[in-house]
Amino acid sequence: MKINEALKIINATDTVRAKVADGVMYVHAKLLSYDDDWFMRISLYHLGWSAITADFDTCLGDDVDVMDLARVMDVVQRLICTPVKDRFPEKKYCLRWISDKDNCKNYLDYSSGMWDFVESKNEATIFAESELEQLKKDNPRLAPAIDAMKEEVKGDED
Template sequence: MKINEFMNKLDDLVILIRPSDYIFVYANEWQSKHNNPFLILNPKKEGLFEFEDWSECRRLPFDRLRGVLNLVGEFRGTPVDERFPEKKYRLRWIDDKDEDCNYLYKHGNWWSITSNELAPAFTEKELQRLKINNPKFAPAIDAMKEEVKDD
């Protein structure tokens, strides 16, 4: 299970706050206002749990608690390197005279440039394959690589 899917499903059951790498899980609004989580999860850690205080979830209905535990168990069973979405990159080309960003894309056997909205995103594996197939361009590919940010 990917972290975004985990967070969305868990958010339907409890109150979540993710200020950094940790996920703070609260049974209710009062606990979130008083910083009283019953779980603190670290998705980058194999075991997942950083902190647990089961006495803090006593006001959580049993069916919701069971849902939380099932989701945590499923997410915990996912290997750490599979919990996060794979990063995607675009190949940034020279900006045009209006300073709009241009990106490379391949159409059949030809390479061309396009705007951000139409530019394809490449995974790290796809970029590695591109560098293997075009070794002289490998340094340029590394220089043009720009991470796609989800907005």
Template sequence: MKIDEAVKFINGTNTAFAKVEDGDLIIFEHNRVSDDWFLRFPTKAKTWRSIIDDEDCLTDVEPQDLAHVMDVIQRLLDTPVEERFPEKKYLLVIKRENPFCPKYVSNIITELSGLGFDLSIDEKEARIFSEKELNQIKKREPSLAPAIDAMKEPVEDKDDDND
């Protein structure tokens, strides 16, 4: 389970609320976001011993919501630390003389002489690349690494709420 998924699940309860702050997943009674958290989960924790709780701030959390929170925390603990964080995604954008008319890489084609790029002026046709995919391309074609790094533009998670 990823940290952002955990926040989404917890925030779907009636009486608990979660947010990430300073490397911790902090869980509050719903609508009481202040210093009154009841659970603090370091996002890189590997055991329950790393989790800090404050039972005094647990007065209005419904038992089923608390059970839901504990289930989410266990699922996070069962997920390797490196898999808890969303993978960064990028568009490859070519900005020529006119910065107002960028071209987007819509496909990468393997050719006999190397790699070729299909380009589009429409951002909707652009291919979204994961960090892992780009690193694989740079490893296969090291001469393209500087160009890929120059073209990378982070993708905003515009449709996270539509999942």
């Protein structure tokens, strides 16, 4: 399970919220206003239940619905069973041609099975980091060019 997926599920509950800061997921009752009022803290870089610190007595309170707590525990179980490297979203890239002409960025599109130039990043082929690594492995002479052309695509751009 990816961290963003876990956050989305937990934050969709009526009485519990979660947030991530500095590699730690904090789970709070929604009615508590202070960030240090978490009832569960999960280290995102560790596996198993040893990654969890709980303070149910102090910060859980009567405001957390038992079904919401059950959902949180299910999500936490799936998260801590996911290998650490698989919890984080894989970076995505497009390939931008180096020599832009007329102040227009030129991106590479491979959707038709042939390399083509497009002017918008939204029209370019988006590659996962692992796909670019495989492309470099399959074409070692192109590896320096791929590294020079790759441009990270942030969340809402793809």
